[in-house]
Amino acid sequence: MKAAPTAGNGRAVVVTGASRGIGAVSAVRLSSEGFRVYAAVRAARDADEARTLGLIPLRLDLTDAGSIEAAAHQVTADLADGELYGLVNSAGIVLPAPLEHMRAADFRHQLEVGLTGQLVVTQAFLPLLRAARGRIVNVSSVSGRVASPFIGAYSAAKHGLEGLSDALRRELRPSGVHVSVVQPGAIATELPAVLMRDVEAAYAELPPVARQHYGDTFLRYGRALAENHARHGSPPETVARAVLAALTARRPRTRYAVGAQAGSVVTASRLLPDRLLDWLLLRTLERTAAGRSTGRR
Numbered sequence: 001m002k003a004a005p006t007a008g009n010g011r012a013v014v015v016t017g018a019s020r021g022i023g024a025v026s027a028v029r030l031s032s033e034g035f036r037v038y039a040a041v042r043a044a045r046d047a048d049e050a051r052t053l054g055l056i057p058l059r060l061d062l063t064d065a066g067s068i069e070a071a072a073h074q075v076t077a078d079l080a081d082g083e084l085y086g087l088v089n090s091a092g093i094v095l096p097a098p099l100e101h102m103r104a105a106d107f108r109h110q111l112e113v114g115l116t117g118q119l120v121v122t123q124a125f126l127p128l129l130r131a132a133r134g135r136i137v138n139v140s141s142v143s144g145r146v147a148s149p150f151i152g153a154y155s156a157a158k159h160g161l162e163g164l165s166d167a168l169r170r171e172l173r174p175s176g177v178h179v180s181v182v183q184p185g186a187i188a189t190e191l192p193a194v195l196m197r198d199v200e201a202a203y204a205e206l207p208p209v210a211r212q213h214y215g216d217t218f219l220r221y222g223r224a225l226a227e228n229h230a231r232h233g234s235p236p237e238t239v240a241r242a243v244l245a246a247l248t249a250r251r252p253r254t255r256y257a258v259g260a261q262a263g264s265v266v267t268a269s270r271l272l273p274d275r276l277l278d279w280l281l282l283r284t285l286e287r288t289a290a291g292r293s294t295g296r297r
């Protein structure tokens, strides 16, 4: 009996950040839908793990142009038809700090991993994507619409990724390559625990003048943000579904806002004036932080 066609139909996709979280779950989901998935990871053990899941590992670090080039060469050599149907840019980090006191090197690193790296990866794979008239899916965030305090560098990178994606979509229109943005809200991955750890470490390193300026607000709001994600976050499968939709819909959307709080944040950013949004966001963070300290959640 002839096998039923799958959504992926053997077409090749590259997923970055595939060692864990949204990237890992998306890679496995796309593979189960019949895509030939190249899982871009940093560590050797994650490459081994990807292989056991039936994925094809690529070693790629967004801060290492050589590794990106090598990964593109590997895929080019491996593809029989020279066609890459999809690129899912999911890898990312969050470096928290009050902007006034953030080290310039940390700010640059956030932009390197959260914005420049996405462009360099996209450039490396575009010849293959063009050949397939394929699709690019950039995993942004609701932080690409509304900037929370103390993760300003991350918000800057995500706002940048939104603008980059819009420009790229318009530039690539004649080529038939489509660009979608996925904007997750709160998603329960390892990211909240890592954020919590990084907020505490960054707070411990703040100079006395920063503590004078910001008191413990940075610590309280940072913890509140992380805990909101961990407690109320949607499963990463929610985002994987949107990634799949962006790759397979006959008419893919330009933006997919998905997961806990995504819809309300995006709607608020469209409808509310900035000052009202400031008030609402700060009040929500204050309430979450206060609830946290009194045990009310």
Ligand SMILES: NC(=O)c1ccc[n+]([C@@H]2O[C@H](COP(=O)([O-])OP(=O)(O)OC[C@H]3O[C@@H](n4cnc5c(N)ncnc54)[C@H](OP(=O)(O)O)[C@@H]3O)[C@@H](O)[C@H]2O)c1
Pocket (backbone or CB within 6 Å): 016, 017, 018, 019, 020, 021, 022, 023, 041, 042, 043, 060, 061, 062, 063, 089, 090, 091, 092, 093, 113, 139, 140, 141, 142, 183, 184, 185, 186, 187, 188, 189, 190, 191, 192, 194, 229, 233
């Ligand atoms: N979780 C959320 O609530 C949420 C909400 C909105 C948007 N997002 C976005 O969704 C994407 C995935 O987030 P997640 O929650 O899945 O995060 P995660 O669980 O922390 O996973 C992050 C992934 O990025 C990879 N990565 C980090 N630095 C890298 C680098 N320099 N080069 C290559 N890969 C690197 C990590 O690889 P290693 O394992 O090697 O570190 C890991 O695979 C990110 O872009 C994030 O901003 C997440």
